Amino acid sequence: MSLDAVKEFANELPYRFREDVIGYARSVKDVLPEIFHEARCPFNEMAANQLIFIAGVKKLYSICTSNFWIIENSLFMLERSEVHAVQIGSSTIHRESDDYLALAVLLRQLENLLSEHRILHLIHQRSYGDILKELWS
Amino acid sequence: MNVDVIKQSLIQFERRHSVAFSHMSSRQSSILELGAIVGVQEHYRSNGFQIRVENPHQAGRFFVKLSSRGDPWKYSRIIVTKGKITAELHMNLVVEGAHDKGRYCVDVGIVNPNRVPRKKPQLKWTCLPNNRLISFVEVKRLVIYPMLLAQFIGEVHEIAPQFLGCRKVYRCDRYRHLPATLIALGHFSANSSEIKESFHKRGYQVHIAENFDVRVSLARVRSTRSPLYWDHEKY
Numbered sequence: 440m441s442l443d444a445v446k447e448f449a450n451e452l453p454y455r456f457r458e459d460v461i462g463y464a465r466s467v468k469d470v471l472p473e474i475f476h477e478a479r480c481p482f483n484e485m486a487a488n489q490l491i492f493i494a495g496v497k498k499l500y501s502i503c504t505s506n507f508w509i510i511e512n513s514l515f516m517l518e519r520s521e522v523h524a525v526q527i528g529s530s531t532i533h534r535e536s537d538d539y540l541a542l543a544v545l546l547r548q549l550e551n552l553l554s555e556h557r558i559l560h561l562i563h564q565r566s567y568g569d570i571l572k573e574l575w576s
Numbered sequence: 577m578n579v580d581v582i583k584q585s586l587i588q589f590e591r592r593h594s595v596a597f598s599h600m601s602s603r604q605s606s607i608l609e610l611g612a613i614v615g616v617q618e619h620y621r622s623n624g625f626q627i628r629v630e631n632p633h634q635a636g637r638f639f640v641k642l643s644s645r646g647d648p649w650k651y652s653r654i655i656v657t658k659g660k661i662t663a664e665l666h667m668n669l670v671v672e673g674a675h676d677k678g679r680y681c682v683d684v685g686i687v688n689p690n691r692v693p694r695k696k697p698q699l700k701w702t703c704l705p706n707n708r709l710i711s712f713v714e715v716k717r718l719v720i721y722p723m724l725l726a727q728f729i730g731e732v733h734e735i736a737p738q739f740l741g742c743r744k745v746y747r748c749d750r751y752r753h754l755p756a757t758l759i760a761l762g763h764f765s766a767n768s769s770e771i772k773e774s775f776h777k778r779g780y781q782v783h784i785a786e787n788f789d790v791r792v793s794l795a796r797v798r799s800t801r802s803p804l805y806w807d808h809e810k811y
Contacts, residue, residue: 441579444579444580444583447583447587448583448586448587448590451586451587451590451591451594452590452597452601453597453598453600453601453602454601455601455604456597456600456601488579489577489579492579492582492583496582496586499586502600503600504789505761505789506600506604506607508789508792509607509608509610509611509789509792510607510610510611512611512614512792512795513607513610513611513614516614516617516618516795517614517629517638519621519627520617520627520628520629520654521629521635521636522629522631522636522637522638523636523637524636524637524638525610525637525638525640526637526638526639526640527603527606527607527610527640527642528606528640528642530603531637538599541593541595541596541599542596542600544596545593545596545597548589548592548593549589552585552586552589555585556577556578556581556582556585557577558577558582574577
């Protein structure tokens with residue numbers, strides 16, 4: 440059921456990201472028995488659905504963070520070599536450029552949204568067993 | 577946790593940022609390749625190399641080469657130097673195969689100095705001769721699965737087979753020139769990490785840098801750390 444919820448919110452994304460988000464959530468769905476077993480929790484459908492949903496959100500969050508941080512870290516490290524802007528095709532990226540600022544705002548607002556819904560800490564958890572234990576409690 | 581409410585919030589959020597998502601999607605590969613060449617640059621810096629960036633059009637602006645097309649003299653190159661050792665780093669460089677006249681585009685080419693022209697040559701420049709290639713880096717935005725490793729080893733076999741031979745390649749290890757390297761955004765899936773260990777047992781001089789974004793974040797905090805190697809990695 441929550442794979443449907445993932446598909447619904449992923450449907451708004453560009454094709455490549457949509458496939459990433461749904462594919463990742465599906466891969467977590469496939470290993471649910473192992474996650475419940477490792478977390479020593481009896482199977483529970485509601486927790487399972489929530490876990491699949493969290494997986495989809497986790498992938499969305501990782502797409503946003505990795506894109507922003509690779510740009511940010513590249514700019515930071517290139518500054519050590521006196522480079523302050525990057526030309527990619529017809530776009531120039533620097534700390535005041537529209538593209539950079541749009542990505543920074545997007546990431547901040549996504550974190551705020553997840554925080555308001557009290558799931559940001561779950562997204563930051565690395566182990567699905569730990570997420571499950573938290574959902575279970 | 578109310579899945580329906582969060583789902584609706586996410587839908588509204590994505591609609592609000594649809595332009596940013598669209599830009600991100602179309603540039604993701606270029607951004608990852610930029611991250612890779614900067615990561616290689618920082619790897620050399622962490623090993624005591626001096627770094628100089630040569631930008632063809634404008635000082636202070638790095639020109640990213642997006643594909644195999646395009647003349648290399650129109651894009652930025654990075655020169656790394658330590659004592660008598662010098663190399664150049666190029667993005668999306670076309671290199672001749674080691675066994676035949678096949679041409680391959682490597683994401684980051686680590687090459688002998690002054691072998692890629694700085695201005696348009698009189699004779700048409702098609703690719704770097706294979707014997708001028710020191711090493712190369714491939715970048716993937718994927719989790720590392722067994723077939724990806726097999727594909728990478730195939731590329732090494734065609735482009736830099738010396739890294740698969742019985743004799744170690746001189747001056748190529750984590751402290752000097754990079755061995756042939758695969759960078760990936762994802763983690764090791766299935767039994768990929770066992771395959772990686774097996775490569776080293778077989779004497780392959782290849783390096784696999786998984787979770788690249790995490791590595792870069794750590795290197796940013798500590799400039800003496802290579803973004804391509806965890807502290808415990810030996811090869």
